Amino acid sequence: xxxxxxxxxxxxxxxxxxxxxxxxxxxxxxxxxxxxxxxxxxxxxxxxxxxxxxxxxxxxxxxxxxxxxxxxxxxxxxxxxxxxxxxxxxxxxxxxxxxxxxxxxxxxxxxxxxxxxxxxxxxxxxxxxxxxxxxxxxxxxxxxxxxxxxxxxxxxxxxxxxxxxxxxxxxxxxxxxxxxxxxxxxxxxxxxxxxxxxx
Numbered sequence: 001x002x003x004x005x006x007x008x009x010x011x012x013x014x015x016x017x018x019x020x021x022x023x024x025x026x027x028x029x030x031x032x033x034x035x036x037x038x039x040x041x042x043x044x045x046x047x048x049x050x051x052x053x054x055x056x057x058x059x060x061x062x063x064x065x066x067x068x069x070x071x072x073x074x075x076x077x078x079x080x081x082x083x084x085x086x087x088x089x090x091x092x093x094x095x096x097x098x099x100x101x102x103x104x105x106x107x108x109x110x111x112x113x114x115x116x117x118x119x120x121x122x123x124x125x126x127x128x129x130x131x132x133x134x135x136x137x138x139x140x141x142x143x144x145x146x147x148x149x150x151x152x153x154x155x156x157x158x159x160x161x162x163x164x165x166x167x168x169x170x171x172x173x174x175x176x177x178x179x180x181x182x183x184x185x186x187x188x189x190x191x192x193x194x195x196x197x198x199x
């Protein structure tokens with residue numbers, strides 16, 4: 001507890017029981033065991049949010065600043081400014097950016113086929129997950145990258161064509177079919193970092 005508080009600025013959350021889950025430690029029956037499970041979610045979230053902000057594009061345009069400041073932690077689907085001290089392994093935790101263009105910044109391309117981002121590499125959420133968080137915390141949590149639908153997700157105002165960039169032909173392929181996830185009213189899925197217990 002002292003080591004983690006010294007490193008991260010706050011102690012880890014924990015759950016404790018004696019003999020079997022849910023039984024208070026004070027009621028232990030020898031020979032036990034007494035089990036303490038520590039959860040480093042608050043540190044992981046703090047490190048993740050800083051890494052996402054550091055990796056975000058911030059230029060002269062206000063959109064970049066807004067994107068950087070909108071990385072949000074969600075606990076059981078509720079957006080929060082920070083992770084509450086009472087969080088446990090039963091809670092669902094993920095970090096996402098609810099802005100409508102967060103997916104475009106992650107994997108989008110321009111009409112010419114180049115990555116949408118220029119000032120920083122794209123795949124911001126994916127890189128932070130795979131290059132930093134997953135290796136650093138592999139012994140204390142399962143951290144993965146995915147696309148999710150945040151509760152405040154943006155909805156498309158018009159039908160959009162589904163298209164894919166064909167790199168070896170340097171052109172776009174536009175699907176003749178209207179995909180349901182690109183139809184008017186469909187929610188835009190956002191890149192996300194998902195934090196789960198190891199077991």
